[in-house]
Amino acid sequence: MxxxxxxxxxxxxxxxxxxxxxxxxxxxxxxxxxxxxxxxxxxxxxxxxxxxxxxxxxxxxxxxxxxxxTQVKDVSIKPTPSISKEISLKNAWIKMRDLQEATMPVVKEDGKLEGIISVKDIATANMDIYETRILALSKTKYSNILDTIDGTMVVGNPEEVVPLEGKILIGAANPDLLENYVEKGDILITGNRFESQLCAIEMNAGCIVVCMGAPVAKTIQKLAKENNCAIISTPHDTYMTARLISQSTPLGYFMRKENLLTFSTEDFISDIRGAMAKIRHRDFPVLDREGNYIGMLSRRSLLEMDNxxxxxxxxxxxxxxxxxxxxxxxxxxxxxxxxxxxxxxxxxxxxxxxxxxxxxxxxxxxxxxxxxxxxxxxxxxxxxxxxxxxxxxxxxxxxxxxxxxxxxxxxxxxxxxxxxxxxxxxxSSLSDKTPEEIFYQDFKKFSANGVNFGVGQISSLDQGELDALRPKIAEYMATADRNDTDMLFFLLTNIIHESSALVFYGENAKELVEAAFGQEAAEDYIQLPGVVSRKKQFVPRILSAVQQ
Structure with a gap:
């Protein structure tokens, strides 16, 4: 439907x-x-x-x-699901690939936008990570590593964070050499090598990753617990584990969170088109009036927008x-x-x-x-x-x-x-209104021959009220911001007497009124018996006088 x-x-x-x-x-x-x-x-x-x-x-x-x-809320907003900054780069990539999304929002539990991540950001992260301490710097949880390398926690708590000082090492050297470069908090990727595992524990490593699903000796497990060293078992070989492990970094480390270009549902498309053209994203986050994320605005949406x-x-x-x-x-x-x-x-x-x-x-x-x-x-x-x-x-x-x-x-x-x-x-009850409010109560603009003029009107049954109002309106018109109008006119119409007092202001306004109505005017007003209609009796005469 x-x-x-x-x-x-x-x-x-x-x-x-x-x-x-x-x-x-x-x-x-x-x-x-x-x-x-x-x-x-x-x-x-x-x-x-x-x-x-x-x-x-x-x-x-x-x-x-x-x-x-046309506002953002009038355009098709993609309900792109959000992701948490805690998930790994690998999981973010899988989600984006499955959803075929080039950009995804990173949103807090309270609905507020924290950042955005794009496929380009993930590609850049994978290609540019030369930092061996990346897991420590990005405060990666062991649970992310387990997820990324399909690992099992043999010793330790999956919810703990990788030690702050740890770097990633591959234990290919013999134990004598390992002693020289394993440091406190390091993550050692190794195989079924009892001596290497023992060396890592003695050198206060933070975690040992045992590849190819090799069994971990009870002695090693006991020593690891005593020395607060985590042990993870993975079915992958050393090469694959080393390749994958940096992808366990939390998304929050690589997401863009500074100077994000977001739009509100209330923004006008004419105002945001230029900003969208400058930044080469495909999609931009859209927030509601409370600042909560509601979806993504794509460039394609603007081609199909409904005015x-x-x-x-x-x-x-x-x-x-x-x-x-x-x-x-x-x-x-x-x-x-x-x-x-x-x-x-x-x-x-x-x-x-x-x-x-x-x-x-x-x-x-x-x-x-x-x-x-x-x-x-x-x-x-x-x-x-x-x-x-x-x-x-x-x-x-x-x-x-x-x-x-x-x-x-x-x-x-x-x-x-x-x-x-x-x-x-x-x-005509004007007691609660300012001259400005009365002036613009029923005001219209007209133009002819390059002349722009505005005409306001008020009708009343009370001549005394109209007489009292006339000087106030004249004073207001003399000080009002005329914007793009050359002349201002205001009709104070008595419904019972079927006549109007016309107040005017602007260069040549007096001459124009006199030419239009064929009678002499006072300095800023003229009495017009029988004139009650702006549309039929006033504007046509003024337009005719302007054209002449």
């Missing part, structure tokens, strides 16, 4: 009620009529009006997402979209605004209608697909229409919007007038 692919349904940055409610409702529709797992998301903080609507209908706010670029799948609602301009939209796969766009600056790599389902609200389009899509609109969804869609059309007062409002809102109000069992007033009052 295939796992259902996640598809995020997202409105614009600084979302309004339509953007949030349409995303929730459209995700709900898609989950009923299409394959996949459709999840509503938001690209910014919800405003007071939207919060009131969600609370009123008992709906949770969509989860915030600030970037839709995040997105449906855009209530916008179609890149400047208004969530960050990383250029890396995502856009499947659909459902909108009621002018066509903007977005390009897609593949054909998409694009539905754009000249109505006052995206929620109107979503409602029609429920009906077209024969899907019943439940009470909760009807409440969200109706609220979105009332918000976007300023309760049918906006020039963007069409008879289609009004009819949809009235039908939805019946399903949701709400009184339009009463619900809209409470919603607007909640939305």
């Amino acid at each position: 295939h796992q259902r692919k996640d598809v995020f349904v997202i409105g614009h940055k600084n979302p309004d009620t339509d953007s949030i409610c349409s995303a929730i409702a459209y995700a709900g529709l898609k989950n009923k009529i299409a394959e996949g797992n459709y999840i509503p998301k938001r690209a910014g903080e919800i405003n007071n009006e939207t919060k009131y609507v969600l609370d009123f209908f008992g709906v949770e706010s969509p989860e915030f997402i600030n970037h839709v670029g 995040k799948k997105i449906i855009m609602v209530d916008h179609n301009e890149k400047t208004q979209a969530v960050d990383g939209i250029e890396e995502a796969e856009i499947l659909e766009i459902i909108d009621h605004h002018r066509l903007g600056t977005l390009e897609t790599t593949m054909p998409v389902y694009f539905r754009n209608q000249p109505v006052g609200c995206t929620a109107t389009i979503v409602y029609h899509m429920y009906r077209e697909n024969g899907v019943e609109v439940d009470k909760q969804t009807a409440g969200l869609l109706c609220s979105a229409i009332l918000s976007d059309t300023l309760m049918f007062r906006s020039p963007t409002c069409t008879p289609v919007d009004q009819k949809a809102a009235e039908e939805l109000a019946k399903i949701a069992e709400i009184d339009i007038q009463d619900h809209a007033e409470k919603m607007f009052r909640a939305g």
Whole structure:
């Protein structure tokens, strides 16, 4: 059974009620009529009006997402098993060969990464070991030696570590010569030579390895115990034993543990591609948010990666979209605004209608697909229409919007007038917000003829509140970081009087406003009777003035 692919349904940055409610409702529709797992998301903080609507209908706010670029967690992560730093080089090689892994992680019992080992590291270790004290230096346990040379412990404890001063010797010389080069703690590889074994014990050797499975005399065993000398028996000959014994070194001695290149599940592929290209590993360890190892990311995974799948609602301009939209796969766009600056790599389902609200389009899509609109969804869609059309007062409002809102109000069992007033009052409650929060509450960017400008808007039923807010907004705009915008505009809209005070800032902003509306402006604001819609009454005039 295939796992259902996640598809995020997202409105614009600084979302309004339509953007949030349409995303929730459209995700709900898609989950009923299409394959996949459709999840509503938001690209910014919800405003007071939207919060009131969600609370009123008992709906949770969509989860915030600030970037839709492909992350490590969106890519196929190989569940490569980990190994312990205690195992021998030989066992590590066998495991890597059997699993056909070129790189493996070395992980502690608590799940934290300690290092990585590659086939190249093991090959280098086998080719470059000229250090006869390697078993002592790497603190090798006798159990590792037993495992590597298929040995049996005749005398001693397998869990003890090879003596610190010991080197590896082959007892080929006669006992007279052996006396001169066997030292305390040494490991002597020998055959069935009583005199050599006795000499090693007398010279305080740490361990005697007896080859070819030769029996060890009781006298030697007794003397070895008394002198704390281990004895191991192996079926291999001297040559094979000498070749294998250095492979009993613990993996931890050769693993790479400094400057490891690891990635988090939250890392963006666009950020890590360069780092992966610089280091010629095939696989890189991936850690979760707590720093625990979860798998390996291979170069091949990047060739087969699956970008995040997105449906855009209530916008179609890149400047208004969530960050990383250029890396995502856009499947659909459902909108009621002018066509903007977005390009897609593949054909998409694009539905754009000249109505006052995206929620109107979503409602029609429920009906077209024969899907019943439940009470909760009807409440969200109706609220979105009332918000976007300023309760049918906006020039963007069409008879289609009004009819949809009235039908939805019946399903949701709400009184339009009463619900809209409470919603607007909640939305225009600005006492707990800073000028910056109010400014960006409903803010969009536009561009024409190389001129970039941003337009914010707040609607209220209370003219006194709007009058008090105007100088604060003007002051904020004069000190705000304009980023890449040449001019800033802010509409303070009175829903009851159906008019707006426009505050502006930026070089040539005053001249542009006067040209667009054909009336004289004060130093930083102008009163615009009858103007309530940013989309239909304000932005087109500004764009026209810019082009002229």
